[in-house]
Amino acid sequence: MPTDTALAQTRSRSMSLPRINGRAVVMVLYLAFLLVPIYWLINMSLKSNAEILGSFSLWPRNLTFENYVTIFTDPAWYWGYINSIIYVTMNTVISITVALPAAYAFSRYTFMGDKHLFFWLLTNRMAPPAVFALPFFQLYSSVGLFDTHIAVALAHTLFNVPLAVWILEGFMRGVPKEIDETAYIDGYGFGRFFVKIFMPLIASGIGVTAFFCFMFSWVELLLSRTLTSVNAKPIAATMTRTVSASGLDWGVLAAAGVLTIVPGALVIYFVRNYIAKGFALGRV
Amino acid sequence: MEKTRNEKAWFLVLPVLVLVAFSAVIPLMTVVNYSVQDTFGNNVFFWAGLEWFKETLASERILNALGRQAFFTAVILAIEVPLGILVALSMPKRGVWASVCLVLMALPLLIPWNVVGTIWQIFGRVDIGLLGHTLAAMGIEYNYTQNALDAWVTIIVMDVWHWTSLVALLAYAGLQSIPEAYYQAAKIDQASRWKVFRYIELPKMSGVLTIAILLRFMDSFKIYTEPFVVTGGGPGNSTTLLSIDLVKMALGQFDLGPAAAFSIIYFLIILLVSWVFFTVMTNLDKKEGK
Numbered sequence: 001m002p003t004d005t006a007l008a009q010t011r012s013r014s015m016s017l018p019r020i021n022g023r024a025v026v027m028v029l030y031l032a033f034l035l036v037p038i039y040w041l042i043n044m045s046l047k048s049n050a051e052i053l054g055s056f057s058l059w060p061r062n063l064t065f066e067n068y069v070t071i072f073t074d075p076a077w078y079w080g081y082i083n084s085i086i087y088v089t090m091n092t093v094i095s096i097t098v099a100l101p102a103a104y105a106f107s108r109y110t111f112m113g114d115k116h117l118f119f120w121l122l123t124n125r126m127a128p129p130a131v132f133a134l135p136f137f138q139l140y141s142s143v144g145l146f147d148t149h150i151a152v153a154l155a156h157t158l159f160n161v162p163l164a165v166w167i168l169e170g171f172m173r174g175v176p177k178e179i180d181e182t183a184y185i186d187g188y189g190f191g192r193f194f195v196k197i198f199m200p201l202i203a204s205g206i207g208v209t210a211f212f213c214f215m216f217s218w219v220e221l222l223l224s225r226t227l228t229s230v231n232a233k234p235i236a237a238t239m240t241r242t243v244s245a246s247g248l249d250w251g252v253l254a255a256a257g258v259l260t261i262v263p264g265a266l267v268i269y270f271v272r273n274y275i276a277k278g279f280a281l282g283r284v
Numbered sequence: 285m286e287k288t289r290n291e292k293a294w295f296l297v298l299p300v301l302v303l304v305a306f307s308a309v310i311p312l313m314t315v316v317n318y319s320v321q322d323t324f325g326n327n328v329f330f331w332a333g334l335e336w337f338k339e340t341l342a343s344e345r346i347l348n349a350l351g352r353q354a355f356f357t358a359v360i361l362a363i364e365v366p367l368g369i370l371v372a373l374s375m376p377k378r379g380v381w382a383s384v385c386l387v388l389m390a391l392p393l394l395i396p397w398n399v400v401g402t403i404w405q406i407f408g409r410v411d412i413g414l415l416g417h418t419l420a421a422m423g424i425e426y427n428y429t430q431n432a433l434d435a436w437v438t439i440i441v442m443d444v445w446h447w448t449s450l451v452a453l454l455a456y457a458g459l460q461s462i463p464e465a466y467y468q469a470a471k472i473d474q475a476s477r478w479k480v481f482r483y484i485e486l487p488k489m490s491g492v493l494t495i496a497i498l499l500r501f502m503d504s505f506k507i508y509t510e511p512f513v514v515t516g517g518g519p520g521n522s523t524t525l526l527s528i529d530l531v532k533m534a535l536g537q538f539d540l541g542p543a544a545a546f547s548i549i550y551f552l553i554i555l556l557v558s559w560v561f562f563t564v565m566t567n568l569d570k571k572e573g574k
Contacts, residue, residue: 023373023374026371026374027371027375027376030371031388033445034391034449037404037407037415037445038391038395040403040406040407040413041403041407053411094303098299098303101296101297102296102297102299108288108290110288110290111290111293112291112294115566117297119558119559119562123558126506127554128526128530128550128554129508130508130528130530130531130534132308132312133534133535134315134534134535134540135310136311137535138314154303154307155307157304158304158307158308161307165300177286215394221509222509226535235396236397239399239402250406250412261396261399264391264395268391268394269383272383272387273386275390275453276454276456276457277457279499280492283568284457
């Protein structure tokens with residue numbers, strides 16, 4: 001449609017000159033506001049403690065990777081990362097496995113109590129972890145799971161299972177029902193249809209859900225700290241305890257912080273178009 | 285999509301039901317159990333009725349925490365929502381820069397919450413932080429560990445830093461769904477920029493904005509880690525929000541009864557808001573004919 005493009009061009013040309021500038025200024029200021037504190041963390045992680053406390057500089061004068069070396073050679077530090085990755089992965093696998101059939105049920109069928117159940121799941125996503133900290137501690141202690149990875153993984157299903165069900169349901173609604181019906185007519189059983197046909201169709205949805213389960217389990221501190229002491233202690237807890245104990249090793253603390261940002265930063269590009277959807281529980 | 289009625293679908297939701305029963309119902313029952321009992325130690329409990337609830341609702345400390353919590357949530361909503369809309373309107377609509385903006389803006393959302401706290405804890409320090417140092421160089425006295433007002437400003441700026449992008453990303457998703465033809469019609473009608481915003485963009489964003497506001501409301505209402513790392517609830521009790529207070533009571537002092545009653549009241553507030561959220565979202569889904 002040539003007229004449309006012409007119109008669009010006139011529009012953008014006539015409105016652009018004063019507006020583009022204003023918009024660019026807002027964007028630059030906002031992004032600077034977001035990035036400067038992160039830059040400062042990176043800056044500090046590349047300095048020695050003597051330099052951090054001794055002089056004030058906007059960039060590292062004596063660039064050093066010592067803080068990162070400390071983390072990668074001290075088991076107390078790097079085990080924090082390994083522990084976190086173990087329980088986060090377990091949680092992601094559990095959450096998606098149980099959420100897949102449930103999301104399918106919610107997207108395809110009505111059944112007794114479905115609306116109530118869906119709402120009840122949501123309340124768990126909204127529940128303050130502080131309410132659950134003490135009962136979780138007692139529950140997992142009484143069944144002998146305290147300070148294990150699976151305890152944290154199960155505790156995090158509190159908010160990740162509802163999240164997974166809601167996001168997956170959002171993606172599944174987009175798949176036309178005729179596909180299911182055709183497959184059943186062609187003689188597929190439910191299990192084979194679900195794994196062979198349906199799951200590939202919502203593969204991107206599963207990927208996005210996995211990302212968000214991973215993320216929300218990775219960023220949580222209160223429950224993971226309450227449920228662990230030594231063997232499954234997450235990196236987040238390692239960091240806070242170091243602060244309260246010595247309160248001095250700023251360089252290592254900054255380096256540890258930078259390393260916790262890395263997993264999210266690595267995959268963020270691939271999910272950029274689904275970030276809004278994921279944070280809004282699949283409702284956008 | 286027309287859904288079929290099928291009671292067998294219950295089998296599909298059964299795993300979720302069992303898992304969430306274990307991770308939510310059992311702990312919640314423990315809380316209810318404690319909230320109506322008292323103990324003198326040695327695991328001997330006796331019935332206390334609604335005593336703890338009365339005490340909680342009359343406790344000045346908890347009511348103060350609730351007041352601070354409400355104030356905190358109101359302030360961050362008042363800043364994050366307009367700012368988020370402004371940012372969404374300013375974002376490039378397509379192309380490489382749109383991707384760059386999306387990725388950079390999402391970055392704070394993916395940082396572990398205690399690291400968010402650490403970032404601002406460092407950033408605000410007068411001796412080693414850029415913000416604290418700059419303010420001191422400008423002759424402004426700023427110390428978030430001593431001064432209650434400074435502590436408040438710090439946690440509010442931190443929350444704006446952390447979560448405004450969420451509002452912006454949702455608003456942006458709403459803006460993307462507006463067909464170009466709407467703008468052309470507005471152009472033909474010679475509508476002003478304000479009118480385009482008021483009559484085209486805002487109504488199209490209202491759905492996602494409702495979700496954004498409610499998410500921000502609820503998540504800020506249960507905030508714990510970030511202010512805890514930065515201020516620890518201090519100076520004094522000045523930044524002790526609900527969750528910080530509750531954790532202090534339950535895990536610090538092991539006051540089981542009062543902490544449990546507190547938990548239940550806290551949870552009921554959230555439940556009420558969740559219900560509003562759910563109703564609004566189901567109505568939105570219906571309106572869009574999904």
